[in-house]
Amino acid sequence: MSTPASTTSQRRPQRLPGRPDMFTSYAENMRMLNTTPKRRSVAALVVVAVAVTFVVDDPTLQIFALGLAASIGAIGLNLVTGYCGQVSLGHAFFLAIGAYTAAALSGDPDGRTIGFGITNILIWLPAAGIVAGIAGILVAPLATRLRGLYLAIVTLGLVFLGEHIFNEWDELTGGPQVGREAAVPELFGFSFDENGDILTGDQKIYLLMLVLLVIFAVAARNLTRSKIGRAFHAIRDRDLAASIMGVQLAKYKTIAFAVSSFYAGCAGALLYIVTGFFDPTAFNLLLSVQYIAMILIGGVATISGSILGAMFITLLPPVTRELAQFLPLLTTDPSASINIFIVEGVLYGALIIGFLLFEPRGLFGIWLRIRNYWKAWPFTY
Numbered sequence: 001m002s003t004p005a006s007t008t009s010q011r012r013p014q015r016l017p018g019r020p021d022m023f024t025s026y027a028e029n030m031r032m033l034n035t036t037p038k039r040r041s042v043a044a045l046v047v048v049a050v051a052v053t054f055v056v057d058d059p060t061l062q063i064f065a066l067g068l069a070a071s072i073g074a075i076g077l078n079l080v081t082g083y084c085g086q087v088s089l090g091h092a093f094f095l096a097i098g099a100y101t102a103a104a105l106s107g108d109p110d111g112r113t114i115g116f117g118i119t120n121i122l123i124w125l126p127a128a129g130i131v132a133g134i135a136g137i138l139v140a141p142l143a144t145r146l147r148g149l150y151l152a153i154v155t156l157g158l159v160f161l162g163e164h165i166f167n168e169w170d171e172l173t174g175g176p177q178v179g180r181e182a183a184v185p186e187l188f189g190f191s192f193d194e195n196g197d198i199l200t201g202d203q204k205i206y207l208l209m210l211v212l213l214v215i216f217a218v219a220a221r222n223l224t225r226s227k228i229g230r231a232f233h234a235i236r237d238r239d240l241a242a243s244i245m246g247v248q249l250a251k252y253k254t255i256a257f258a259v260s261s262f263y264a265g266c267a268g269a270l271l272y273i274v275t276g277f278f279d280p281t282a283f284n285l286l287l288s289v290q291y292i293a294m295i296l297i298g299g300v301a302t303i304s305g306s307i308l309g310a311m312f313i314t315l316l317p318p319v320t321r322e323l324a325q326f327l328p329l330l331t332t333d334p335s336a337s338i339n340i341f342i343v344e345g346v347l348y349g350a351l352i353i354g355f356l357l358f359e360p361r362g363l364f365g366i367w368l369r370i371r372n373y374w375k376a377w378p379f380t381y
Contacts, residue, residue: 030225032218049210058202062274065202067314068209069270072216074294074306076263081292082301083224084256085236086143090155091264091291093162096283097135098128098265099272100172102183111181113174119184121192125269128183132265133258140254147239159285166280179279182272193273205274212270213307216263221303223259232256236301286345293348297355299364308363313348320344 033039052064073095080086105124107115118124142154166173174180185192185208192204199207223229231252234242243249272278290313298309324330324340331339359365 032221053203053206058200061202061206063318065206065209065274067311068213069267070314071213071307071310073264073267074291074310075220075303076260077291078295078306080256080260082295084232087152088155089152089288090158092283092287093158094132094261094264095268096162096166097132098268101131102128102269103180106184113180114172119186121185121187124183125266128269129262129266133262136257136261140257143253143257144250159288173280176280179277182276182278183269185273217303289348293352296352297362299362302364305362305364317344
């Protein structure tokens, strides 16, 4: 039996002549890249990101690779805090779990720290995310009973608990004074951190981070467009109303914490393969504040904003440390009363306050205003 022409036209929505941005169906409106400018701009961004590999020196590529890895963790925090409205200050705890899980799996079995010699990234990277995700599920019951400031304080306690555990567990972490080597980035015998005939180790690490960020960002964007994402929005806007409409608060809050922790664990595993070494002192309260700054400065409840904020915060320390050469009062000596590290902490707080007061939508909001200005030009009023 043939399908009526009217039914076929309903299944295949058509754009209206002269109105390319006018959608005629809900599915078309919800597509990830639903306009030609979006598709072209994303393609251009990918091309530029790949081209950076060959036009930037290796030390700068290391910073960019750190920013790409941090973006994965920022996306995870934005899922639970920005999209679901559950304020979490314990992101550093889940980053640490992922980092040490990956390092233990890929570490030398005969070394001074725990190691199993599994260097395949397809094994230790998902494992790092899964272990951190399980930790998030264990924390999630608190999220179903607490919210707002109370939830933030409880998750903040995870950071101090983690600091104590990792400082004392020398067999796993190597101790606060020594530390341990990061995970080994290998895939079926191909090493990403070694120089090759065509690409250097830093170039390969950067491209690896870029590919992984695209995968994690697309997955998160699809999640936010799904039924789960709509439940997150309902809980964030008004959890009582969401419960009345049939949204299971405990279920979706647990999913939010599990997915966020999974992203944090994967980010923690990836962050330190750039430098190759880390110690327990890295996972402190300042690291959690940095990730809060990433999503507030980049843009709350936006995947693109998470990436913008992570790159901004990652590039901030190199810039401020360059200023130390021109300002005699600033020094890189941590024991000095006024040093560059104190200035960085002050900058994080000042930037968070500044964006909350003057641009609550963050860098992504600034981009939206620029885009809308030129989209409506010359009728900019």
